[in-house]
Amino acid sequence: MAEPTVFELSSPGRIGVRYPVPDVPESTMPDGLIRNSLPLPELSEQDIIRHYTRLSKLNYSVDGGLYPLGSCTMKYNPRVNEKAARLPGFAGVHPFQPVETVQGCLALMYNLQLTLAEISGFKGITLQPAAGAQGEFVGVAIIRAYHLSRKDEKRTKILIPDSAHGTNPASSAMKGFEIVPIPTDKDGNIDLAALTSACDETSAGLMLTNPNTLGLFETHVLEVIRIVHQAGALVYGDGANLNALLGIVRPGDLGIDIMHFNLHKTFSTPHGGGGPGSGPVGVTENLVDFLPTPVIDIIEDGSEDMAPLYGFRTPSHSIGRVKSFNGHFGMLVRAFTYISMYGGEGLRNISEYAVLNANYLLSRIRNEYKLAYDRVCMHEFVLEGRWDDAPGVIALDIAKRLMDYGFHPPTNYFPLIVHDALMIEPTETENKQTLDAFADALIAIALEAKNEPDLLKSAPHVTPVGRLDEVKAARDLVLCCWIPDRED
């Protein structure tokens, strides 16, 4: 039985939240500016709780089980993070309060900037970007501003490997850049010859995801960076896969110029059903003046018995403001809390176990599945979801059948350069028993694919709904269950 919508559950006159009557003399309302109808639903508080509780039960979540969505780092979200972000001394702070009254918020942000700089090897950090995609946008804007500041105006192209996330080209296009795709070689690395011939005086930068979306560390990363720098271009690092590198290698040390972090991936802030994320950006010393406004800085030095005064600063060649107020502060509190529980040495364990888990899982299923590039993987790996002796079965069928076994499917059909890609990222927070159970399910499905392919083609069987008609959704376009009726 489908859950009705809040509009269908509505009963005229029912009250959900009651407010006090005004304690001030009544003022008149302005003529012609007051609405007649307000077509919102009317429910009781229990109606609301039951509705959303029932909806919640239709969701798969990290709390419910393994969520091996490649490139998304669906690790456990520690509950203390939630408690920290909800502290009244954080949640109740207005962004425009005088700086003297918000020294706690600013100190936390300042320390998080320093912490992320230390983890990544960058010199300057902005905490402003709202998500990874906005971090990319900031990075590309900085690349543009850097070249323009040097009067180097013919750099109109951004080089992007064919394995990159779709946000890379989309972010570059937003800044007016032309995209030059760079192919991947037979080992899953950037094709060095192609990169060399693509690099010239019109190249503004390379967007490099490392480990790349195949889950492989670029073996020739130092050479890649050297080639790009030699052409006068900058290297942008997509930090989506940073969960493989904490305490393992610092992107800034490798020579990468700019990188965004995804606090919602690497640093355990929850994915929230699709946001809010947080996408801070780190840059090398020669780019710090281009960071978006504001950055948090010490505006009055402290002394032995006086804390310094923290405040806002606009960098001298700032690309400008990218959102209102001060970044996704609530997410910053969560990430800061998380990092403090690992410390300088513990962070390395995160990546060690993320990579161990991925390699262990891969070892369990490598006889049953074709591996796109057969190397030691980092925190994730990419399989081909198809077999010659099961001709009708595609990756989507495997993904859907996994739901019957109680698992969230991996990312499928990405990266685009692998046929029927299944991109699997277990993260470090999964235990061996869960990995074994998932491997067993994948092995069972591989067998079913050959013997009972219809089981896969018709999957999932145990979910609240089956495969939905996406063509109908796009054609009929029902995006709203309240039809605007301006006469109401």
Add this chain to the structure above:
Amino acid sequence: MFIPHTESETGEMLKALGLKSIDELFEDIPDKYRFPKLDLPPALSEMEAFSMVQAISQSNESTQDLICFLGAGAYNHYIPAVVDAVISRGEFFTAYTPYQPEISQGTLQAVFEYQSLIAALTGMDVSNASHYDGATACAEAGVLAFHHFFGKRPRIVISPSLHPHYRETMRTYLQGYADVDIVGDESGVNPLLHPDQLVSKVDESTSLVLVQYPDFFGRIFDLSSLAESVHEKGALLGVAVNPLSLGLLKPPGEFGADIVVGEGQSLGIPLSFGGPYLGIFATRKELVRKLAGRLVGESVDQQGRKGYVLTLTAREQHIRREKSTSNICTNQGLMALASAVYLSSLGKNGMRAVANLCYQKAHYAASQIARVPGFAVLDDVPFFHEFIVHCPDSVEEINLHLLDHGILGGYDLGCDYPTLKNHMLIAVTEMVDKEDIDLLTEILGEAHHG
């Protein structure tokens, strides 16, 4: 803690891989840079970490301790307990973008209902699944308008009474779009102009006119004649709203707005020092294929059961790459959920009640402040819950004095508008009572004399 491996399990896993140590997995990393020592404090237990973070939070003063008359785009409202109860469910907050609809119907239906609630509130046909915040929603409105006219109408007219952060963000986003020229808020322009005065800037090369309602100064104008003039020139009218005010005010859809954007923080989202908030984005149905961001639509499965899916994904970056309408990859999922729970719980009655409380209290506050010698309230235009006060001294000094009495004073408009030096923007919500307002008035009187 969060890494569950026991020593013996790690041993078994390494053995399965034929390895002696985890370090062997990292041989692709250049030697010289492998395993850097990170100079960070040692690990804390949960108990220590929480107490450290709590101590940091306690060095702030917050709206819990202070009487808040500060707004300017972020407002101190009561959040019913039901909102946090719902968004604290792990089934919602530990899920991701609903790529697999069969096991994401909870999130998908919640977003579909969010879209419906926003459409109903704004009087528009469709809403997307949300943007990051009010500023980025304004920027995306500019991007939409640019693409709608295929780049052939590069001019965008914005009102000087659009939030300063929204205007700055639009400029950052639109640098790089060929020939885009953002006009209307130049330094010589009277920040308090009537929106109809923007018409003189609108020409055949204009794609979008963007105004705020209530505007940054809290003022409300009938936008119907502006809409008519903008449409005569073939351009789109965008309106940035405070959605809470629409519990009372005529929605922009009724004035003929083509795009409605806004900061959704007032709908059940904590102030949290500026984020995460919620970017509202709604349009007329003719623009739906130009919308950036996620959209959820209704469909059926093979057995005819109703269900929801992400739709029109062909616009998006993971398919269209550089040809997509935006690079946005997520939405503000959990914040959209919070606002949907807020809107559904308050409903018709509660939204009217809270908007009315804000309106009544703000008008009482304005009438009282107007009586304080040396202070003047600019109330020649109707306002919602925020208004301009001309002060006898610098706003900064007055605010310091108010702070001494536990009052968070208004926003200093001189920071953004040189001609509004010594002008304070006061916001009044349901969270203050008559005594608080009387105290404010009393202290303002002292501030002037003292």
